[in-house]
Amino acid sequence: MSTDDAAIAVHGLGKRFGKVEAVTDLSFRVEPGEIFGFMGHNGAGKTTTLRMLLGLTRPTAGRASVLGHDVVTATLTVRQVSGYLPAAYALPPDMTAREFLHYVAAMFAIPRAVAVARAEALLGRFGLVEHADRKLRGFSTGMTQKVGLAQALINEPRVLFLDEPTSGLDPLARHDLLEHLRELAREQGVTVVFSSHILSDVETLCRHVAVLHHARLIACGEIAALKAEHGAMTMDQLYMALVRRQMP
Amino acid sequence: MIRLAYLDYRATLRERKTWLAAAMLAYAVLAVPILLENPPEHVREAIADWFGDADPFAVFMFVWIDLVMNKTVALLPVILGGGVLLRERDTGVLALLAAKPISMPRYFVLRTLSACAGSYPRTRAGARPTAASPLRSPSAQTPLQAGPRAG
Numbered sequence: 001m002s003t004d005d006a007a008i009a010v011h012g013l014g015k016r017f018g019k020v021e022a023v024t025d026l027s028f029r030v031e032p033g034e035i036f037g038f039m040g041h042n043g044a045g046k047t048t049t050l051r052m053l054l055g056l057t058r059p060t061a062g063r064a065s066v067l068g069h070d071v072v073t074a075t076l077t078v079r080q081v082s083g084y085l086p087a088a089y090a091l092p093p094d095m096t097a098r099e100f101l102h103y104v105a106a107m108f109a110i111p112r113a114v115a116v117a118r119a120e121a122l123l124g125r126f127g128l129v130e131h132a133d134r135k136l137r138g139f140s141t142g143m144t145q146k147v148g149l150a151q152a153l154i155n156e157p158r159v160l161f162l163d164e165p166t167s168g169l170d171p172l173a174r175h176d177l178l179e180h181l182r183e184l185a186r187e188q189g190v191t192v193v194f195s196s197h198i199l200s201d202v203e204t205l206c207r208h209v210a211v212l213h214h215a216r217l218i219a220c221g222e223i224a225a226l227k228a229e230h231g232a233m234t235m236d237q238l239y240m241a242l243v244r245r246q247m248p
Numbered sequence: 249m250i251r252l253a254y255l256d257y258r259a260t261l262r263e264r265k266t267w268l269a270a271a272m273l274a275y276a277v278l279a280v281p282i283l284l285e286n287p288p289e290h291v292r293e294a295i296a297d298w299f300g301d302a303d304p305f306a307v308f309m310f311v312w313i314d315l316v317m318n319k320t321v322a323l324l325p326v327i328l329g330g331g332v333l334l335r336e337r338d339t340g341v342l343a344l345l346a347a348k349p350i351s352m353p354r355y356f357v358l359r360t361l362s363a364c365a366g367s368y369p370r371t372r373a374g375a376r377p378t379a380a381s382p383l384r385s386p387s388a389q390t391p392l393q394a395g396p397r398a399g
Contacts, residue, residue, distance in 0.1 A: 054347050056346060056347060076349045076350070076351065077349075079347055079348060079349040080349040082347075084344075084347040085344075086343040086344065086347070088340060088343060089340045089341070089343040089344045090339045090340035090341055090343075091341065091344075092259070092339070092341050093339070094259065094262050094263045094264065095259055095262075099255070099259065102255060103252070103255050103256070103259065104344075104345075104348065106251045106252035106255050107252055107345065107348040107349065107350050108348065108349060109249065109252075109349075112251060148344070151344060
């Protein structure tokens with residue numbers, strides 16, 4: 001454990017795949033209970049960064065910690081206190097939603113009675129009770145995303161990593177998801193890292209943001225301050241101003 | 249860990265792959281009587297040489313032991329377990345489960361053990377009715393030809 005009181009602290013983090021720099025010299029910190037936006041175009045390095053923070057990919061430079069636990073040396077501890085919803089995933093088609101939540105709870109070694117109670121609470125929270133005993137193979141994109149989010153919350157994580165969680169959702173489902181995230185941060189103090197290239201979602205949800213462009217961090221700070229600094233009225237204008245500044 | 253293994257085992261039993269394996273076993277059980285209806289003479293002679301008599305029960309046991317013990321039991325867990333890695337990766341389930349606090353080597357050992365355990369009750373379930381039934385048999389032209397010695 002480090003003495004740093006940040007929920008997430010990243011110092012000079014880098015990842016190289018052969019000759020390709022996926023992430024270069026990335027540094028930022030996220031305060032506890034904050035919803036932190038992680039912006040960038042496809043391939044900017046957002047997913048690689050999240051995977052490094054969960055110990056799924058080993059950094060080739062720098063260091064990072066989640067709740068004081070080093071992401072390389074204490075990987076399983078980091079995962080024990082974290083929830084993760086990847087950008088691309090599938091649910092096991094032969095399980096029901098309820099069975100899957102119990103299964104994931106067992107991966108966290110959560111006692112059975114607690115797991116059952118949490119699964120029921122999450123099924124209720126996401127409006128899945130009626131579908132809880134249906135096989136997951138027939139679930140729509142929105143329902144799949146709800147189950148995905150429920151599994152990420154089954155361990156009552158203190159840090160939640162969400163990679164493009166609103167992609168593929170209709171406006172209503174998107175609104176519900178963003179509301180759930182606000183509640184989590186506000187009522188339970190969960191730190192949320194919200195990675196997205198949908199700028200309006202980031203603006204709606206986050207106060208602080210990090211912007212990645214071609215594997216590098218090009219801006220990090222409070223959205224309002226960044227807008228003022230770059231004379232931008234909207235997130236689109238801010239993003240374009242930041243990106244254009246990088247062009248030769 | 250025990251509960252996870254138990255839930256994984258139950259999930260394995262419900263998978264299509266397991267039901268396919270069960271269907272293969274059921275087919276074998278149904279086919280054995282048809283095959284045994286008219287076993288090749290050289291097989292009958294071989295069984296008579298080995299057991300002293302090629303009565304229907306001896307022929308049945310010859311086929312059954314070959315089928316179940318030498319082939320099915322040996323191959324099914326390997327097939328089921330071997331598919332774990334590919335299936336998890338291809339379906340995208342691994343993207344979710346890899347982020348849980350369990351190391352990948354431990355997870356795959358668990359999945360493979362679960363697949364092996366899942367094949368066991370299918371084999372037992374297939375064995376019970378046939379062991380009690382008469383020895384007429386089918387599916388196993390191949391097992392008969394291979395024989396226990398070859399298997």
